[in-house]
Each structure stands twice: as C-alpha cells, then as structure tokens.
Amino acid sequence: MKRKFAMAILLAAVACLMTARGNAQTKGVDTEGHAWWQHAVFYEIYPRSFADSNNDGVGDLKGITAKLDYLKELGVNAIWITPCFPSPQVDFGYDVSDYEAIDPMYGTMEDFDRLVAEGKKRDIRVILDFVVNHTSDQHKWFIDSKSSKTSAHRDWYIWRDGKRPGQPPNNWLSTFGTAAWTFDAKTGQYYYHYFYPQQPDLNWRNPAVEKAMLDVTRFWYKRGVAGFRLDAVDTLYEDPNLTDNPVLPGTDKFGRPNMDEIHNKKLPEVHDAMKKLRTVADEYGSVLIGETWTSNVDQLKDYYGAKNDELQMPMDLMMTGFKGLSADEYRKHIAAVNAAGHWPVYVITNHDIVRSNTRYADGVHNDDIAKMMAALYLTLRGSAIMYYGEEIGMENNDPKSKDDVQDPIGKLGWPLEKGRDGERTPMQWNHETNAGFSVAKPWLPVPASAITHNVASEMKDPDSVLSFYRKLLGLRHTEAALLEGDYVSTNEDNPNVLTYLRRYKGEAVLVILNMSAVEQKVPFELSAAGLREPKLEVLLTSFHKQVKGAFAVMPMEPYSVFIAKITK
Numbered sequence: 001m002k003r004k005f006a007m008a009i010l011l012a013a014v015a016c017l018m019t020a021r022g023n024a025q026t027k028g029v030d031t032e033g034h035a036w037w038q039h040a041v042f043y044e045i046y047p048r049s050f051a052d053s054n055n056d057g058v059g060d061l062k063g064i065t066a067k068l069d070y071l072k073e074l075g076v077n078a079i080w081i082t083p084c085f086p087s088p089q090v091d092f093g094y095d096v097s098d099y100e101a102i103d104p105m106y107g108t109m110e111d112f113d114r115l116v117a118e119g120k121k122r123d124i125r126v127i128l129d130f131v132v133n134h135t136s137d138q139h140k141w142f143i144d145s146k147s148s149k150t151s152a153h154r155d156w157y158i159w160r161d162g163k164r165p166g167q168p169p170n171n172w173l174s175t176f177g178t179a180a181w182t183f184d185a186k187t188g189q190y191y192y193h194y195f196y197p198q199q200p201d202l203n204w205r206n207p208a209v210e211k212a213m214l215d216v217t218r219f220w221y222k223r224g225v226a227g228f229r230l231d232a233v234d235t236l237y238e239d240p241n242l243t244d245n246p247v248l249p250g251t252d253k254f255g256r257p258n259m260d261e262i263h264n265k266k267l268p269e270v271h272d273a274m275k276k277l278r279t280v281a282d283e284y285g286s287v288l289i290g291e292t293w294t295s296n297v298d299q300l301k302d303y304y305g306a307k308n309d310e311l312q313m314p315m316d317l318m319m320t321g322f323k324g325l326s327a328d329e330y331r332k333h334i335a336a337v338n339a340a341g342h343w344p345v346y347v348i349t350n351h352d353i354v355r356s357n358t359r360y361a362d363g364v365h366n367d368d369i370a371k372m373m374a375a376l377y378l379t380l381r382g383s384a385i386m387y388y389g390e391e392i393g394m395e396n397n398d399p400k401s402k403d404d405v406q407d408p409i410g411k412l413g414w415p416l417e418k419g420r421d422g423e424r425t426p427m428q429w430n431h432e433t434n435a436g437f438s439v440a441k442p443w444l445p446v447p448a449s450a451i452t453h454n455v456a457s458e459m460k461d462p463d464s465v466l467s468f469y470r471k472l473l474g475l476r477h478t479e480a481a482l483l484e485g486d487y488v489s490t491n492e493d494n495p496n497v498l499t500y501l502r503r504y505k506g507e508a509v510l511v512i513l514n515m516s517a518v519e520q521k522v523p524f525e526l527s528a529a530g531l532r533e534p535k536l537e538v539l540l541t542s543f544h545k546q547v548k549g550a551f552a553v554m555p556m557e558p559y560s561v562f563i564a565k566i567t568k
C-alpha cells in the first residue's frame, strides 16, 4: 500500500550547502559495475569554434588544450571533438579526405598527441568523431574509385548505371536537399551520396572497406583515443536492389516530396557493422557513442545490441525534438527509456540542432530555463553529453540574410532552412573583442549577448548559468544517488512540474523542476522514497528569492530547480 506523507522542512542558507566539490576521478569499473563512461560528463567541442590559438579566425587543437583547465574545473570527464581530420571543409570536417591525419587548420599530429597527454593529466579523455558513412570526394580512395570502372577502389563506393539515359538509378534523395545520385561523365555511372555530392557513401558491403575502416579506429586507439562518436550510422547500408522509397504526402524544407526512407536507412546490416566496430573497441577498452536518430525507444534499444555487443552509448536524441516544455512529455519519455533497461545517454542539443537555450527561451526567463534544462539532463540516470556553450546559456546566432550563410544547406534551403551556423558560433570566453575567441574576425559572428553571457563574467556571478552548472556538475560527481541511484518518478499527475527521486541504498536525491512560467506549489510527496522519517538537506536551487521557513509544499518559482538530499 502506498504511504503518503507530507514533510515540513526548514530551508535556510541554501547557498552555504552549495560549495564546489571535487570531481570524482574517472575509474575503471565501480562497485556497482559501472564503467567510467557511465558516470562521465561528455562535452562536445566544435573545434572551428572553441578557441583560436593562432588568431586566424578558426579554432584549433592548441586552443582546446589551453582550455582544459576550464573544462576540468567545470566537471567534464571527456571531450568529443567533431572531425579535425584533413578535409575540404564542404561540410566543415564531415567530409574527410584522410582519416589518419590532422587538418593543418587545426594543427599537427604533435598538437593532437599533446592534447591527449594534457587531457590524461587532468582525467579528461578524448573522443574523436568517426565519419563512417562517407568520405570526402577528395579522399584518395574516391579519387581512385572515380578514375575508371576497373580501378582498385571502384567498388569502395556505390556506383550504378542510370535507370534510363539521363535518369538516376532510383528515387532516393539526399538529406541535404539535392538528388542522392551524381552522374560522373568520365565513367558514365552515378555514385550515391546521402549527404552532399562531395560526400560519396562508402560501400560497407565490400570487406576491404570494412577492414580499412576498422583499421582507422585501431590507428587512433593506439594514439590514446578513448573512443569514437560514430557519425550517421543509420545510413551505412542501402538496399542492394535500389528499390524506390515510398513517397509520402507533403514536401520537405527544400520543396521535394517527403519520402519514407525504408530502403536506405536503418537496414539490419548496420548492426553487423556496429558489432565489428565494438569488437575492436573492446580490445582497447574504448567506448562507442552513436549518432542514432530514432523515433522511439525500441529503435534506440536495438543500437545497444541484443547481447549488449553494439554501441555502449547510442545517443538518445529524441528529446531534442520536443516542441515545448511539457512535464508530461518528459516524464513519459524518461519512463520509457528507463524501462528499456539500458544505460541512457541524454542529449539536449548539438552542432546540428538549434541550441536548447533558444528552442525554449521565452525572452523573460531565459537563464532560468537554461538552468532548468541543465538540471534535467544532468540529474537523470545515465551519461550526459553537453554541447560547448550550453553552460553559459549561449543561444543561437542565426544568419540574418542568405549572403551571411556558411552552411551549404542554409544557402540551398533559405529561408525555410537557415542551416546550422547559428548553433556553431564561437565560444564566448569574455566580453572583449570577438568574445575572447580570437583577435581575428571569427569564421562566424559573435552575438551581442556575449557581453553578458561569457565565461569570465559568469564566473564572477554566483547566480549565473555557469555557476549553476558548476555546482550541479559538482553534485553529479559526488552524490552517490545521482551516480548510481535508480529513477523514481513522483507527483505524476502534475502537468507543469517534473519531480523525481534518484534512490540509492538508504538515501535519495529529490529533483523538482518547474517547467512552467508561473509559480507552482509542489507537495512533498515522497512515498516512493520508501524512507521512514526522512531528513531533507537542500543541495541546490535556482530560486531568486531565498526561501526560509517550514513548508509542506514547496513554492517553485517559474522554471525553477530544487534539488535536495533525503536521508533516514
């Protein structure tokens, strides 16, 4: 039988309980059997935009190394660097022309080795981004493939005759707004590309391709890389018969018919490739993170592998598609993810998605919303992947006109599709020129809001988004219940407030998130805690007014956070 009780608590001097705590050291496996990556906080770095050490307007590896102390203090355990390999930069690095080198724009292999070594000193691991689906059209494999129908690498890519003269082999479309097939006049065939024409898809059905790609991972593991984020895994395989995709009603942002991409996405063979990549990763004790776009939890579950033999960390990108802030929607989703029985990987934004601080900002409570979202994804059971700048409340800075756009999809799809420049602008380090990113004109513009939202200023302000993140990450690394505890949802019928406990042994951490713009009175309904006569210690709030007194219900300010520890 459920036992309900209301608890009166005295809130006082919340701030004094919120002293910064040391970060847990990254370990092998803990007493609960959790590996280092299960408790780690991952931080995604878009290297073009993080820190520019040589002042050419584009970030670089030395810039990242110089900021490791900042990341360490923030509470980051691993950095995922988006592609920094040689590339013509058509897709800003996701068009790789050499998988085993560093693009001179970002530095040298020596700079990379130093970054790994300096990271190691600080217990910060380095994760690289492996573009498995395609190479650049400037990669030597493709240059050879294109040279003749009988070249050694011809079958490393997907070449086909047209259906009829002047007609592509089938109706598949590139997700980047063009046809998926480009005709090569020299050899009289079409090659397939799910992304830009300069990103030809590799033919993973060719064992030589598979071997070459597995060898690439070995090359980097030997250099000390702790794992990979695997790019675009959904599209690794295509139906060899090239069956047309069913056409759906309506058009996409580029004005083309919508398609049900059943013949060129999420083919079962993808899982064989994941298993092979995992076997190599296991040889080096490394972790695989997947760019796994799924429409439901069952699909996400598949990426862990039936025997847990695929990706350790398939990203749950589903929350990035939530249109508003609905406690019900989050509650249902989190329950489904937990019920699936795997270790979740929460992501709220990245370099392809409008920043969460922009998606949910209401112009009045922007910083409160940023703190509330932080408390959500950083107190749930699972691993968390931050995106650079979220911790200072960075918002999108979208191009104002088509002429300003850098991202090709923005040029093609303007104005419906503005491209991804807005979420990739330079990290805001201080309120000086170009937000301290570079003394040269940065490749993307810094927004006016950098005056207030930057590391240096926020570091000094105890109420800033950054100060909140630092305290929150401190708790995440030290509270056993946040590290190991199960997830128990409470106050389930409240549509505005998400409340849950992270319960571990004799204690629990209570998290209350007001997802609405008005104050909510939240009763302390803690029956799920199963604790008799609990005592409550406030760990962190985002309240503007200090709340003092005894409460049976918690008055939650708009978009506020309340985190407390409950002990016997």
Ligand code: NOJ
Pocket (backbone or CB within 6 Å): 091, 094, 095, 131, 195, 231, 232, 291, 351, 352
């Ligand atoms: C997903 C990456 O995150 C995105 O930035 C890129 O454009 C595509 N994959 C193609 O590699």
